[in-house]
Amino acid sequence: MFITLAGMLAVIGAVAGAYYFAMRPVTLRIAVGPASSDDVKVVQALTQAFAQTHGYVRLRPIQTDGATASAQALADGKADLAIIRGDLDVPKNAQAVATLRKNVAVLWVPPAAKGKGKKSGAKITKIPQLAGHRVGVVGRTQANVNLLKLILQQYAVDPGKVDIVQFPANEAADAVRNQRADAYLAAGPINSKITADAIAASTRDGGTPTFLAIDSAETIAQNHPMYEASEIPAGAFGGSPDKPEDEVKTISFSHHIVARKGLSESTVAAFTGQLFAIRQSLMSEFPLAAKIETPDTDKDAAIPVHPGAAAFVDGEEKTFLDRYSDYIWWGLMALSAMGSAGAWFASYLKKDERNNNSSLRERLLEMIEAARRSDSIEELDQMQSEADDILRDTLHCFEDGAIEEGALTAFNIALEQFHNAVADRRALLMSMPQNLQRAAAQFRAAGTL
Template identity: 30%
Template sequence: MRGRAVTLLIVGLVIVGSAAAAAIIHLLLGLLTLDIAVPANQDGRRAASALAQVFAAEHPRVRIRTQQVPDLAAAAATLDAGGNGLAIVRSDAAGQNSQTLAILRRDAVIFIALDARIVGVRSLRGHTVGLLDGSPLDTKLLDLILQHYAMPPDAVRRRVLTLDQVPEAVRRREVDALFVVAPAASASWLTLFAALRKGGKGRPKSFEIDEAAGIAKEHPTLETLDVPKGTFQGSLPSPADDVTTLSVSYRLAASAAMPDWLAGEITREVLTSKSRLATLDGDLAGIEAPDPDDKTQALPIHTGTAAYLSGSLPSLSDQMQGAVYWLGLVASGLASLCAAGAALYQRIRPRQPSTRVMRLLEIWIAVPASDAEELGILEGEADGLAAAAIRAEALGRVESTEMRLVTLLVSHVREAVRRRHQAIGNMRTNGADAGDRSMARNDAAPDV
């Protein structure tokens, strides 16, 4: 009976431990902090803040923590360094370990001619191009385009301008064209064209990159983009005609080390919260899902995102149910193994006699050397041990083997006590007879 109790105790502990482990896993999955690396500028902070607010509302126990880095290249470097967080990267500087979860926006690459002699990329040779804000990535992108047209970087002069400097630079003819990389539907175009009009350029002309398809094929991190007539906001339609150009995409990326279920859940949350994200940050109005069939190695899609988009990734609740199911199977197996081990141990372990049995043996051995008074004490103790064993058996707390030994030893003790009493009685009788014979001999002796 004691072995059965031990087995039940072990099984109960395994079940309780499994339940505690499941609860801990559930809490750990819910208390999740994700770092998102973003450039330390207004656009990066705004996008990160919008993502953090959406996740705080939909997943209160998931925290998005902003990690500001110098630029987009540094954001991609955090993933290349083995980080398990998120990063906002640009397609032409995505790094080696950036895998796409969602496309946040696409920026059109637009040339704006301020000199009538400029009608295409080739005619930029010998002219000055203004670069808004002087982003290093925009400078590299301009060099890449010029290189495709067989122009060395020094064939075109550069002038870095802020938006406030544009009117004066146009008025003084310090720049002949502008190179702008921005979302096609952004309100920033309205501000830019207002600055151009202020500088005396009433209707600037946007010209297309006529070899955009060839450049995109040569550099897969770039894509072609058709900008319809009048896409850019302003009082006058711009561009005046449809324009084919290049585009770069801003992407929410993670490293390959991120689990598929987490990547799929982040993708689902971003895509389903598109309208709210656009309200918080207008530049996020162009959120779209990456193409799971796109096999471009330069911009790989995370396997969790691809599985979610193809419908082959179970939902988080389904995965939790599956985890609980497998945890239950493991717990059941452990309980069975523990029960079998306990039973085997009970079978092969050395049997130690109980305290009652050992004491009865001591009493049995002590009886032959005891006097009449001690015999009464020993017999009473043996009866007490027998009564205790009977009560224990009634409560199921004693094994049948022990009960048989107690019964046998008690009967032997009683028999030994009986024989000892008889021996003591015989000794007394023999002693009395010897005394009577001695007195008789004394009485018969003659007087001297």
């Protein structure tokens, strides 16, 4: 019973310990940048929300110079999660967890400047007409320049014949207002304040900007899977009249939350669950959280989905018992095998003691026969003393576990028979005169009785 109780306590302790280590909070490093960007703000809000809800997953932001640096941090193993652009090189060890937001490419031309000596820019109405003009790109990332070149090449415009200049995002509105380019490109969410401010700065002298449609968006998406054909809704950037007045065809790409390929499936599933659980609560104070979407789980997705995220999306998350039931089962089997092996080994170690006790029991049986033939009370006393020693050794063997309860019961029966034989023989000898006792002893010694 003691061994069984100890084994049960050991199993319960092992399961409790495994549960504690499996469910204790885990902190994931997430690479995001650049500083003061919308992505950084989203990650900071998520970090605070995860900490306040005391979830299984906590976040530790690692600020980088941009999406390219974040992807490299993930590739180098310096981060567990990263915010990357879908139109840049994706690390080989990256798997999608969620779509943080979708960005659209916005190409527009400010209205023609009025007044003597002012350069007119209203003649550009189509992308092929950008050749020979200056195009301003909002943002310092090279990715936006590459996006512009891709669009120009689709329309057979040599990027070398286009003067491309870049403006920091916080200087875009001033650059547009000061007419530092003939056309502009911005890439960001539909509700991006940076894009909206830059377009608002394009309005001058009552004129409205001209939005250049990317009519070949579907062709670009087919040739480059990281892009999708999309549309800019009418009035997306506000103003009076609405800007744009009609829907404009364009291309879009996504910012993804990706995880290291080797990151635990259960950890990623827990992170994904927490992410979408708190998304609704963040929308009121942080509208960008509304743009977070589940990843593409198709096998031909541009970025393969992480199994943990796929399990959450498909409703196939594994519970603690689902994940560790096999280990618990095999642990119990191993514990049972170890218990059996231990019992056999303990029995083997007590083999000599058990054999010795068996010989003592045989000696006790012999003493029963000897007691019935004894002619001396002194001899009976000696046998009684020896029986006491045998009893003492037998009890020690039982306490040590060398003999079972059944063997002890058999010994008690033999001991009782011995005591009866001694008592009967002692009564008989006590009733005989001493001279007859001596004569019987002499005859027995001579072998005649």
